[in-house]
Structure formats: structure tokens, C-alpha cells
Amino acid sequence: MKIDRLIGILSILLQKDKVTAAELAERFEVSRRTIARDIEDINKAGIPVVTTQGKGGGISVMDGFRINRTLLSGEDMKAIFAGLQSLDSVSGTNRYRQLMDKLSVENSNSMSAGNHIIIDLSSWDKSIVSDKIELIKAAIEQGMKISFTYYSPNGESRREIEPYHIVFQWSSWYVWGYCTARQDWRMFKLTRLTDLKCTSERCGERDVPEYVCDKLLHTKGGIEASVWFDKSVKWRIIDEFGMELPQFDEDGNILLRFTWADVPSFFQYILTFGDKAEIISPSEYRTEFAELLKKISEKYEI
Secondary structure (H helix, E strand, O other): OHHHHHHHHHHHHHHOOOEOHHHHHHHHOOOHHHHHHHHHHHHHOOOOEEEEOOOOOEEEEOOOOOOOOOOOOHHHHHHHHHHHHHHHHHHOOOHHHHHHHHHOOOOHHHHHHOOOOOOOOOOOOOHHHHHHHHHHHHHHHHOEEEEEEEEEOOEEEEEEEEEEEEEEEOOEEEEEEEEOOOOEEEEEEHHHEEEEEEEEEEOOOOOOOOOOOOOOHHHOOOEEEEEEEOHHHHHHHHHHHOOOOOEEOOOOOEEEEEEEOOHHHHHHHHHOOHHHEEEEEOHHHHHHHHHHHHHHHHHOOO
16 A cells, blocks of 8 residues: 555655665565655655765755654664564464565564564464464455354354454454354454354444453452462462462462352363362362262273
């Protein structure tokens, strides 16, 4: 789009004292005549850009014009590149690297080498979510509904939603939108949905509420419990809950009091610790969990 190109040209002029029309034409994959028209439009916007001919000539912002040339510093550009590169890690393309090449004076390869932050948002199997993200992104841009089969603890269901956001949260990718079946706003984990399709039906006219990230997802819920953890899993408790919630005894073992959404998912979580966790209270949860363990044990009796 032209506006993107104009912003890109201005970004380069803010970072570099002078650049040639040929360099800009090659970077943005347009003709020199198009670049000349773009420079004219930038001038009309009130930013005096001058072109000098001959050896050492080029395009630059007029000397003496007061403009904040630190709008995007080198460190700013590296931070932007890290974010754009993380999106390439999901899509499996170089689309965002190419965008960075257009916005930055430095080549993105050299910029990447000088950046100490690497963000990889891809899953263990990139194909699990990359195609879904691209389809959902296209549906959002076109204002179309999507449909899919969803697998949750409550079972399997066919859903149709109006998608509004693709969210990376809690180390996973989700789509957030209005579910026509539940007539409410819902979020769906991409790895749990299959048979994803973009329908031919447009999204309805509705007021879209602001998306709010619930950072305390598993510290809010309907049940409360106290659990003992062996000190050998301290690394995991610290990783998942930090240092504020756990209490430590003289041997270094851990007592954790927290809330959870429901009993079944609470039991599933405790099972992931094997024999390194024990439910202390309430007593009814100990009894229910013991019955669950008995049923599991019966499946493996010889």
C-alpha cells in the first residue's frame, strides 16, 4: 500500500542523512518515477525533502528542519525486528523480515546478529497452528465467520464464531471472538480445533468489547486446596507460581495453597507430579483423589 511505502521512506530518511532514488526503488520494488511522486507527497505533507543531483547526490530531509530523528533509534529498530521475527516463526514465511528490510537502513540479517533477544512463538510442530493463523487472519480482515470442530474437557462440538483477535497467551495460540452457539464471547485454543473453514457468511454488526488478558487464570476459580510438594519439584513450582505463594518447611519441601477452576482439572494437574505431590486439605478431595488413583491402578493390575 502507498501509505506503508511513504512511512517506510520517511523512516529511512530519519535514520540516514542521504539515500538515492535507486536505493529506495529497489527496496520498495517500485520505479524511480513512483519514488519521485512519493517524495512530492511527503513534501506536501509538510516535511521538506530535497533531492540533489550529481556525484554524492541523493534524497534527504532539508538541513535545519527540526524533526525528531530519534523517532526510531537503532535499539528501537532491533526491538521491532525481534517482534516481527517472532511472527515469522509462526507463519513459516519471511514476510515480516522483508518488511523490516524495507523499514530499516540496516539489513535485517546484520540487525539480527546484533540483537540478543530471540523470540520463537512456534509450536513443536509449526504446521499445527501456522495454517490456522493465516486462515483466521484472512477471515478477520474480510469480516467473515469461521467454523471448526472443537475438543474440550466437556466433549466435542461444532462451533461457528465471528473472529476478532488472534491471541498468544499462556504459551499457546488462541482465537477470540463471538460464538453464535453460546451467544457470548469465547476463546478457543488453536491446537484443539480441527476442520477449520472460512464461511461465506459475514460477521454481524456488534459492539466488540476490549479483550482483557486474565493473567491469574489458575489463581481464580471455584475450589480451594492445600497441596504438599516434594522439594525435587521446586523448579516447577517456582516456574508456574513464582516465589510469593509457596511456603517452605525446614527440609525445603513446599506447601501451596491456591484456588482452581474445578475439581477434575485440579486432579489432572496434581497427577502430573506423580508421587511428588499430596493433597492435604480439604479431606473430601483427598478421598475423591484416592478413589481416582484406585481406578487408575485397577487398569494396570496383572
